[in-house]
Amino acid sequence: MRTILNLFILSVCFFVLFALFGIPISFWIEDRGISTILSFVYAALITYFLGRYLFKKEVKRKIISAKDNAKTEKPIKPFSLGGFSNYRMLDTMVAGSNFQNEDGLHRFHHIRNIEEFDTIVLKREPENEFDPNAIPVFDSKGENQLGYLPRKYTRWLGKEMDQGRKVYAYYKRTLTQGDYPIPVILIELEI
Structure with a gap:
């Protein structure tokens, strides 16, 4: 309108x-x-x-x-510019970027190699012992883990992914005010 x-x-x-x-x-x-x-x-x-x-x-x-x-656990409202979009958008920080990956490198070493609007890969991890809804965040090749999606989003986003909905994620920027860099990503969910 x-x-x-x-x-x-x-x-x-x-x-x-x-x-x-x-x-x-x-x-x-x-x-x-x-x-x-x-x-x-x-x-x-x-x-x-x-x-x-x-x-x-x-x-x-x-x-x-x-x-x-994005501050609530509920799915967000559809985002559209003039009614032409079929996506829901979520802008969130990545948790756990200060830990080491299995290769022994800290995740922030991999974060440095990512550029703005690079594709990010999200995968389900139901066998995770701490959170069966966990969704790890990987670089565009899907090889280097950058962290995890915050727990408050994983339940509903995981259900959407399990139902076959297309999820696209992009690297937005890095917050560098703390002891270690925190990546911020933009997620689009096709509705």
Whole structure:
């Protein structure tokens, strides 16, 4: 609904700006064709930047909403930009990134090799002795473990994965304020 309202506002702004710019430009430039073209260009540019601002604000609002929902154990609401998406999104930190892997290297050595928006592999680990719902997080090759998803998300996300839902994960950034780096990932669940 907001998207339609924003489009309506932009179209009204364009026509108002077109009319407003047409008056002063016609005083400076006597050729009516050139003044009309300049009025159109100015109105289009201002409308374009206003549209970018409005839609950027809408995307930020939806991302903040997704982050707020990530604090609960319940599945988050569908994230869509203008109703065109079939995904639920989750932005979360990876737990256990300060431990060593079986190869003897600390996980943060592997975290250093990951770049923004690299694919992350999530696998179920039902044989985990501490948490049968555990979902370890691996690099794009699925070889080096980076940590685990926080326990509060694993129950419902594990059920979704077991039902065959497609889950995509991407590396977002690393938090470096503590003693060791903590990776932050973005998870998309197809609904």
